[in-house]
Every structure is written in structure tokens, then in C-alpha cells.
Amino acid sequence: MNQFYNPVAISFGAASAEAFADLLKKRYPDIKRVLLLTRGAGVEKSDCLQPVMNMLSTKDTNLVEVTLNNPNVADILKLKQEIEPFDYELIVAIGGGSVMDAAKVLSALQSKTYQTIDEVRAAITSERYREEPSYTPWVGIPTTSGTGSEVTCWATVWDEEYDSKYSVSDERLYASAALILPELTVTMPLRLSVATALDAMCHATEAYWSVHTNAITRVYSLQAIERIRRALPLLIEQPENLVWREQLSLASLLAGLAFSNTRTTACHSISYPLTMLYGIDHGIAASLTLASVMRHNLAALIEPDKLMQAFGAANVDEVDQFIQSIYNLYGVSSRLGQYGATVEGIRHLVSLSYTKGRMDNNPVEILPEELERILVSLL
Ligand SMILES: [Fe+2]
Known part of the structure; x- marks a missing residue:
């Protein structure tokens, strides 16, 4: 619809x-x-x-x-x-x-x-x-x-x-x-800038594949992703460059419009206990599983080539590489273990990851065993 x-x-x-x-x-x-x-x-x-x-x-x-x-x-x-x-x-x-x-x-x-x-x-x-x-x-x-x-x-x-x-x-x-x-965002610290930009990237991507996605929200999503993909790697050189800040503000708005009609999906659902238990910044927590969830959802994606294109990628591995390159650039850890997660704690994490109205918006069901495997691979 x-x-x-x-x-x-x-x-x-x-x-x-x-x-x-x-x-x-x-x-x-x-x-x-x-x-x-x-x-x-x-x-x-x-x-x-x-x-x-x-x-x-x-x-x-x-x-x-x-x-x-x-x-x-x-x-x-x-x-x-x-x-x-x-x-x-x-x-x-x-x-x-x-x-x-x-x-x-x-x-x-x-x-x-x-x-x-x-x-x-x-x-x-x-x-x-x-x-x-x-x-x-x-x-x-x-x-x-x-x-x-x-x-x-x-x-x-x-x-x-x-x-x-x-x-x-x-x-x-x-x-x-x-x-x-x-x-107003020009003086935002880089760590907060990257966390919030990754949050917007997740909003846009999750809106793209949400069970409530539609042709209108996907246009907002693609625009948002592309702008973040282009501006975020450049921000570190010139954090006060208003052109990059405008692009990121516009992208955040477009992503907001997209997910205002779809809500978020698995990545956000999994992020909540990551933030609650380990204090991981919200946007970073959501982005940690973005590539894994994208891989899981791949068969259900509508026009997957357009989504990859927005990321400047040919496939999910390249999307993953892009996200990792952002982490490296800004000194963000991509390993759950470095935030305090342990193998023993993963089951508890899994049990808290199923937020109603978020996880069930994901286009492909993620069974607890699958989620456990994903989270263990991120330790
Ligand atoms: Fe968010």
C-alpha cells in the first residue's frame, strides 16, 4: 500500500x-x-x-x-x-x-x-x-x-x-x-556525530526493508543513505564544514520521514539491550548488526540493487566493509566484547532483543538461535 x-x-x-x-x-x-x-x-x-x-x-x-x-x-x-x-x-x-x-x-x-x-x-x-x-x-x-x-x-x-x-x-x-x-550541529563532538549519523543510516535502511515499507518511504530511505554514505567519511577532515553538516541534517530528516511511517526493525530491536546493558551509544548499537541483518533479509528486499547502490556497494559484504571503514575512521569499536559482552551473556541479550513492534517489523523472522549466532560472531 x-x-x-x-x-x-x-x-x-x-x-x-x-x-x-x-x-x-x-x-x-x-x-x-x-x-x-x-x-x-x-x-x-x-x-x-x-x-x-x-x-x-x-x-x-x-x-x-x-x-x-x-x-x-x-x-x-x-x-x-x-x-x-x-x-x-x-x-x-x-x-x-x-x-x-x-x-x-x-x-x-x-x-x-x-x-x-x-x-x-x-x-x-x-x-x-x-x-x-x-x-x-x-x-x-x-x-x-x-x-x-x-x-x-x-x-x-x-x-x-x-x-x-x-x-x-x-x-x-x-x-x-x-x-x-x-x-546547530557544527559543534557536535565527532563521536556523537558519527553515532547519530549511523542511527539515521539504520532508520533509513530499516524503513527500506520494514514489513510496512512502500514506494514512497523507500525514496526517502535511499536519499538518506546516499547522503550519509557520501558525507560521513568526509566529516572527520572538516567537522565544522557546513556543507557536510547540511547533508547529514537533511539525511537525518529524510530517514526520519521514512521510518515515521514504517518504524524500525531488527537492528533497533537488538540495539536496545546493547545500550541498556553495555551503554553502547544508540546509533552505534543499532549499526553493529546492520550488515548481518541485511544479509539475513536479502531474499526479501525489494529492489536490492537500489539499496546497494545507495551504499555505493555491489553486495552486502561491501556494505559491511563501508560500515567497518566508518568505525575505523572514527575509532569506534565494532566488537561487542570490547563493550563488555561475553559468550555467557549472549543468551540474556537474545532474550531482551525481541521488542514488540520492532522485531516483528523485520521482513524475515530471526529465530533466537540465529540471533545468538549473529551476536556471537560480533563478540
Ligand atoms: Fe534510532
Whole structure:
């Protein structure tokens, strides 16, 4: 079925910042209180953000720095308690995936007060937030290029106590609007740059082969992969080169659009316990199994030649070589053993790798024995 839906009003590039601010003025002329979530380090003072900040200066704006990484249920409770009783009517999130995910969760949970972590956990796992007649609108301004959270309608919340990862998900959780400013990513550390670019590469590739793929999402996927493949090896020479940063920001957006309609598949499903148990950066964790899963899915791929071409590769081995070359270039370890994984721990890893709504999106079933073999080969 070739259908595509994404309601986010997208503005790209510093020249669009003024128009983005005007859009907010038109959409929300009467709101008085704005919750401004930022990743910290004074990002809101960036020149390219001034049209937005000028617009916010006319409102009662509560700036809260969200410096946490991969928010968990305890972080959400703390954040909610820190913000209350400020009764915000709009959330502006300036940051990476964690900040935008926090915005979505606050948007979904705003109307209720929570006293304990258990209450937050129950609200998320029971999906009771979906009974809300409406959510607080939010807008996203990413400062990394990879998550795609500004154009997806779900957020990830972690729960180390239960070795779990939850999704807060609803079609009404799409951002009202997103402003993508590659200028904000110029100072991103190289390690984060490569991790987020690999995340976007996985979003695009997994959208390409997801059971929900279609002719429209695949165009976004191929465009995203090709741009990352060309720009990522060059970034290390000139990390502040805006041309490469623009390409990676655009690729991240295109990948986000692609997987906003398909969700991710096996690579992401397997990545969650890798991040939870061994602290592997999300994008790197997802990319570690990309070539293995591609090999596994090969027979089910639609137009596999186009996918290989986007990677500049003739076959899966060359895709694998490309990913390894990126790891080598940026000093990223490709061995699970170096992150702390052991042969004895692989079964536990396998048991946590089957996330509903992710693993079952993979076009070819991966049996636990097969996954065990893949993970052992990566030790
Ligand atoms: Fe991801």
C-alpha cells in the first residue's frame, strides 16, 4: 500500500528560522506560557535561533535544561516535578533525541500529577495517556542529526530496574512543527556525530526493508543513505564544514520521514539491550548488526540493487566493509566484547532483543538461535 502520512510542518536551514517563528505566531497567537526544554550549554543563545527566541520573549517562557541522556522513568518523574506547577500551553524542545523524547512524554503526561516512579511506569505501560482528549502541542529543533524524533510520533523511555525500554506512542504526538538548523550541529563532538549519523543510516535502511515499507518511504530511505554514505567519511577532515553538516541534517530528516511511517526493525530491536546493558551509544548499537541483518533479509528486499547502490556497494559484504571503514575512521569499536559482552551473556541479550513492534517489523523472522549466532560472531 503506497500511502504516506506525516503532519509536521518542516522548516530547514537558518534562512527559514524567521518563517518558522512566524508560523508559531500564527498557529499559537493566544498562548501565554511556553515550556522551553534545551540540551543546555546556552544553545538558545545561538545566532540562528534568535528569530525563535525573539518570538518566545513575548511569552512567559520557562527554560529547563534537560541534560540527561536516554531518559528513564525516574528522569521523567523528576522533570515533571521540577516543572510543576508551571501550566504550559506549548513545548519548544531544542536538543537531541533525548530532549525531544522528553518533550513528547511531558506532552502526553502533562494533565496528570505523579508522585512515584511506579505511577509514571504504570501510566506509560498501560498507555492510559491515550485517553487524554488532547496533548500539549510541541515543536522540535534538533541539535543533532540522526534521531529523526522531530518527525516521528513516539518517544523512548528506559527502565533499568526492569531491563526494559518503553515506547510512548500516539499519532497525536507528532510535533506541530520542526526547525532543522544544520548550524546547530557544527559543534557536535565527532563521536556523537558519527553515532547519530549511523542511527539515521539504520532508520533509513530499516524503513527500506520494514514489513510496512512502500514506494514512497523507500525514496526517502535511499536519499538518506546516499547522503550519509557520501558525507560521513568526509566529516572527520572538516567537522565544522557546513556543507557536510547540511547533508547529514537533511539525511537525518529524510530517514526520519521514512521510518515515521514504517518504524524500525531488527537492528533497533537488538540495539536496545546493547545500550541498556553495555551503554553502547544508540546509533552505534543499532549499526553493529546492520550488515548481518541485511544479509539475513536479502531474499526479501525489494529492489536490492537500489539499496546497494545507495551504499555505493555491489553486495552486502561491501556494505559491511563501508560500515567497518566508518568505525575505523572514527575509532569506534565494532566488537561487542570490547563493550563488555561475553559468550555467557549472549543468551540474556537474545532474550531482551525481541521488542514488540520492532522485531516483528523485520521482513524475515530471526529465530533466537540465529540471533545468538549473529551476536556471537560480533563478540
Ligand atoms: Fe534510532
